[in-house]
Amino acid sequence: MxxxxxxxxxxxxxxxxxxxxxxxxxxxxxxxxxxxxxxxxxxxxxxxxxxxxxxxxxxxxxxxxxxxxxxxxxxxxxxxxxxxxxxxxxxxxxxxxxxxxxxxxxxxxxxxxxxxxxxxxxxxxxxxxxxxxxxxxxxxxxxxxxxxxxxxxxxxxxxxxxxxxxxxxxxxxxxxxxxxxxxAPDRSGFVVNALLVPYLLAAIRMVESGAARPEDIDRGMELGCAHPMGPLRLLDLIGLDTAQAVAESMYEEFKEPLYAAPPLLQRMVAAGHLGRKSGRGFYLYDR
Structure with a gap:
């Protein structure tokens, strides 16, 4: 070889x-x-x-x-x-x-x-x-x-x-x-996303319900759990369209409600608010 x-x-x-x-x-x-x-x-x-x-x-x-x-x-x-x-x-x-x-x-x-x-x-x-x-x-x-x-x-x-x-x-x-x-096993989400995606979607649902603001969620996870980046900033970095595609693929395979893309995520993608690459997601960016 x-x-x-x-x-x-x-x-x-x-x-x-x-x-x-x-x-x-x-x-x-x-x-x-x-x-x-x-x-x-x-x-x-x-x-x-x-x-x-x-x-x-x-x-x-x-x-x-x-x-x-x-x-x-x-x-x-x-x-x-x-x-x-x-x-x-x-x-x-x-x-x-x-x-x-x-x-x-x-x-x-x-x-x-x-x-x-x-x-x-x-x-x-x-x-x-x-x-x-x-x-x-x-x-x-x-x-x-x-x-x-x-x-x-x-x-x-x-x-x-x-x-x-x-x-x-x-x-x-x-x-x-x-x-x-x-x-990793050949199953949707593999190892990392199988653990990460439900966490990210839970953060979206928290914003969607009005329970907390994006900046408070992110600051809480950064300072409280020593994460280098909060979940909503991470979603903006990944790209909300990519996050939606991954969630939909995982939900299609497992039919697990925690993998279902929240309505807020679907609406933001439809509006073109994709995160850093579009200049707007959960935060605004200078393109």
Whole structure:
């Protein structure tokens, strides 16, 4: 088994750009694919801006920034991922979109042993695996936002995932990207979100009922429970649309009322109040 040096990332939003940045800084040759030329340009700008912030804050040297950028290429053609040894899908949390990506990747990948990973936070990995002709090579690799800062990666084998693929995925995350790994079951929410989502939704219900203000809930959890960020600020960071999608996926699988998206969350998403990325969620932000 050759050492992984060529990575593909599909999607260059918050998660995809973070994964690409970390991999390039760790010395991997990274090709990032987006859906359109406009999204490709925006994705590259997002990575460049993050690297520039690292330079300004003294976390990177000018040489490290420039070397990372030199290892990154961007495209809107999935066919350019054909030579990749490891590909991570990090598009929107939408089952049909992800299924389409995996079907396309299955056709274009030239490396027979290439690993196809999904960064899904709630969709069963096996659903994506069986959409390909290489289901033994498909695995869940769930990163956390912001990827350059958060150390954890959940490795999620499907029922079809081979032991070798799991070993390679764990080694990729730990040895190449410098992350810490836990292994999670292929059930919606995995480990972290299965615990986190009911807590976040409970905070929304508390606001919805008028029991407490967002700032008091967040301050209470930060000071009372030593959380680095309160639940409503965390929801704004995650994106309320993403939180709703995860909640709906978990509710669909378990039919557990604690996983059901509260009406307030649904209304905020419908209004476009998605959190930091839209400039407004439970708090206002300078975009």
């Amino acid at each position: 050759s050492r992984i040096s060529r990575l593909g990332v599909v999607g260059c939003g918050l998660m995809g750009s973070g994964i690409a940045e970390v991999a390039a800084l760790r010395g991997l040759d990274v090709t990032v694919a987006e859906a359109t030329p406009e999204l490709t340009t925006a994705g590259r700008a997002r990575v460049v801006a993050s690297l520039d912030r690292g330079l300004q804050h003294g976390k990177l040297t000018p040489a490290e920034r420039d070397q990372a950028l030199a290892r990154l290429s961007f495209t809107h053609d999935l066919g350019e991922l054909a030579d990749r040894q490891f590909v991570i899908e990090a598009v929107a949390e939408n089952r049909e979109v992800k299924l389409d990506i995996f079907r396309q990747l299955d056709k274009v990948m030239a490396e027979p042993d290439a690993v196809l990973a999904t960064n899904t936070s709630s969709i069963p990995v096996v659903d994506l695996a069986v959409a390909t002709g290489r289901s033994s090579h498909v695995v869940g690799l769930h990163f956390f936002n912001p990827v350059p800062v958060q150390k954890l990666v959940e490795v999620i084998p499907a029922l079809t995932t081979s032991a070798d693929t799991v070993t390679r995925a764990r080694a990729f995350a730990t040895e190449l990207l410098g992350k810490e790994v836990i292994q």
